[in-house]
Amino acid sequence: xxxLQSKFRRRSDLYKVKEGADTALVPQVVQxxxxxxxxxxxxxxxxxDLCVSGGHDQLCGIRDSDWSKAAWSKAASMAVxxxxxxxxxxxxxxxxxxxxxxxxxxxxxxxxxFSASRDxxxxxxxxxxxxxxxxxxxxxxxxxxxxxxxxxxxxxxTGSRDNSMALxxxxxxxxxxxxxxxxNLVTHVCWVPGSTSIVQTSEDKTISVLMCTxxxxxxxxxxxxxxxxxxxxxxxxxxxxxxxNCYHLLSSSNGFGGQGCEATLWDLRQPGCxxxxxxxxxxxxxxxxxxxxxxxCPALVASSSYDSSVKIWDQNTAACLYTLTLDGSGPLVSxxxxxxxxxxxxxxxxxxHQLHLDQGAVPSLAEVARF
Numbered sequence: 001x002x003x004l005q006s007k008f009r010r011r012s013d014l015y016k017v018k019e020g021a022d023t024a025l026v027p028q029v030v031q032x033x034x035x036x037x038x039x040x041x042x043x044x045x046x047x048x049d050l051c052v053s054g055g056h057d058q059l060c061g062i063r064d065s066d067w068s069k070a071a072w073s074k075a076a077s078m079a080v081x082x083x084x085x086x087x088x089x090x091x092x093x094x095x096x097x098x099x100x101x102x103x104x105x106x107x108x109x110x111x112x113x114f115s116a117s118r119d120x121x122x123x124x125x126x127x128x129x130x131x132x133x134x135x136x137x138x139x140x141x142x143x144x145x146x147x148x149x150x151x152x153x154x155x156x157x158t159g160s161r162d163n164s165m166a167l168x169x170x171x172x173x174x175x176x177x178x179x180x181x182x183x184n185l186v187t188h189v190c191w192v193p194g195s196t197s198i199v200q201t202s203e204d205k206t207i208s209v210l211m212c213t214x215x216x217x218x219x220x221x222x223x224x225x226x227x228x229x230x231x232x233x234x235x236x237x238x239x240x241x242x243x244x245n246c247y248h249l250l251s252s253s254n255g256f257g258g259q260g261c262e263a264t265l266w267d268l269r270q271p272g273c274x275x276x277x278x279x280x281x282x283x284x285x286x287x288x289x290x291x292x293x294x295x296x297c298p299a300l301v302a303s304s305s306y307d308s309s310v311k312i313w314d315q316n317t318a319a320c321l322y323t324l325t326l327d328g329s330g331p332l333v334s335x336x337x338x339x340x341x342x343x344x345x346x347x348x349x350x351x352x353h354q355l356h357l358d359q360g361a362v363p364s365l366a367e368v369a370r371f
Contacts, residue, residue, distance in 0.1 A: 029353075032088025032371035035081050040346040042334045044104045046082065046127070050091065051336055051344050052113050053352060054080045054101030080104070080115045082127060085344060085354055088371055094125045096133045103188070107149045112170075114156060116144035122158055124170065135173045139166060146189030146200060155221065157198050159186030165200060167224055177224035184217070188239045192246055192268070196221045201237035201251055216240065216251055218271060228271035235260030239287045242268070248275065248315075250301060254284040263288040263303045265315065276318040281305040286333040290315070294340040297359045304332035304345055310355065312363055324365040326353060 038057035046052050057079055077095035084091050099118035106113050111127035122144055124135035137158060146159030149170070156168040163184045167177040185203040192199060198219040216230035216237065235253040242249055249268050255261035261281040267273040278288075283306035291300040291312070299315035308329050312322040326332065330348035337343055343355040343365075354369040 029367050030088070030369040032369055033090055035083045035090060035352050035371050036079070039330075039348040040334070040352060041100060041102055042104045043336045043344050043346040043352060044106055045336045045338045045344070046106045046108065046111075046113070048338065049084055049086050050082055051085050051338070051352070052080065052082050052104050052106060053346060054078065054104055054115055055346070056100045078117065080113065080123075080125060082113070083352070083371065085338070085352070085369070085371065088369065092127065092131065094123075094131050094133070096123050097121070102143060102145050103147050105147050105149055107153050110153060112149075112153070114147050114149060116147040116158065118143040120144060120160070122147055122156070122168075124156075135170065137166075137168050137173055137175075139175050139178070140164065146186045148189045148191040148198060150191055150221065151194055157189055157191060157219075157221070159189045159200050159202075161185045165189070165198075165219060165224075167221060179219075179224050181217075181226070187237060190240050190242050190249075191221075192242050193244075194246065197227070199240055199242070199249060201240050203236040216249070216266070230266060230272050231274070233264075238284065241289045243290045244293065248290075250288045250290060252285040252288040252303060254286075255281075256283060258282050261285050261305065261307075263301065263313075265301070265318075276316070278303060278311070278313045278318050278320070280311060280320045280323070281307055281309065283307040284331070286331060287335045289335045289337055289343075291343075291357065292337050292340040294359055297340075300357075300359070300363065302335055302337070302343060302357075304335050306331040306333075308332060308347075310335070310343070310345055310365065312357065312365055321363045322365045324355065324367065326350065326367065329353070 036057045040055035043053040078097040080094040082092040097117040097119050101115050103116040113125040116122045120140045122137040123133040126134050140160040141162040144160045148157045158166045164180040187201045189200045200217050217226050218228040220227045235255050237251050240251045249266040252263045263278040265275040285303050285305050288303040301313045301315050304310045309325045329350045334346040341357050345353040352371050356366050356368045358364045
């Protein structure tokens with residue numbers, strides 16, 4: 001597929017930073033109880049102390065000819081993990097998906113967690129209840145890559161590689177709306193806080209001279225129609241995030257050899273208006289997030305990449321202020337800001353990383369714990 005190839009590669013040697021790149025040595029870090037036993041695809045913040053993560057690992061079990069199919073299915077369930085990252089302790093593990101978890105989202109204040117999977121489903125979990133899912137959302141025909149909950153906690157939006165976006169009633173699990181757009185292979189979705197708008201990134205299979213992919217679409221959850229389409233970009237858009245004031249949108253893209261590996265800042269008030277681009281990663285930029293603001297400090301964004309690095313950028317000038325390389329981690333696929341000085345980073349090879357951001361005169365970033 002060339003530039004449109006979207007499959008993960010799990011060989012960490014493919015994602016080494018070139019010699020001479022602006023990097024920092026990884027200091028000695030605290031090693032906590034591991035959260036996962038295999039590659040991690042996603043991490044989100046649930047509370048100021050708790051995070052939720054998911055990936056490839058599953059319950060331990062040995063296949064036995066006497067086991068029933070249902071028993072083996074249970075033993076092969078993928079894990080959604082709730083972890084106290086400050087204390088370094090696993091709090092709860094939910095099992096139910098038959099294939100890897102691709103994305104997560106949380107409804108803060110109600111302790112609800114939603115997990116999307118390659119098994120074509122989304123499951124809802126309640127931290128305050130047992131480890132069985134409390135709701136299941138079925139109907140997509142391919143892997144679900146996007147999941148977002150409405151600000152009022154009543155609706156769930158999902159997006160899939162089957163080219164569709166769906167809207168669900170959380171309480172009943174009923175599909176309220178579904179819209180399929182040709183070649184709209186959804187990669188991520190975000191619900192704009194305090195509004196009825198939903199933003200999605202996608203891979204567009206259109207074959208053209210430029211091999212363009214649609215960058216972003218904005219949906220209105222009331223009509224379930226696309227209200228705005230952002231300019232196409234040459235590389236697949238992998239992730240998006242909304243600023244706390246809802247003025248700006250970040251998107252990141254795949255690429256290789258430094259080409260197409262940028263994050264892009266857009267003005268949500270003027271759809272299609274590109275504000276800045278953050279260039280410097282050498283491989284796919286898998287995730288980009290706004291760093292929670294701190295009084296008296298410049299606005300910052302963070303990005304993580306398949307090149308095993310996390311970069312901190314000045315949001316307004318697009319200057320790269322700091323680069324932290326986590327050697328041996330493999331692709332860094334997800335970031336979760338917990339507060340203005342703490343970031344969690346998910347990796348393929350070395351678990352979850354807790355990063356401390358010092359927003360001094362010269363911002364710096366250091367790994368302080370791993371689990």
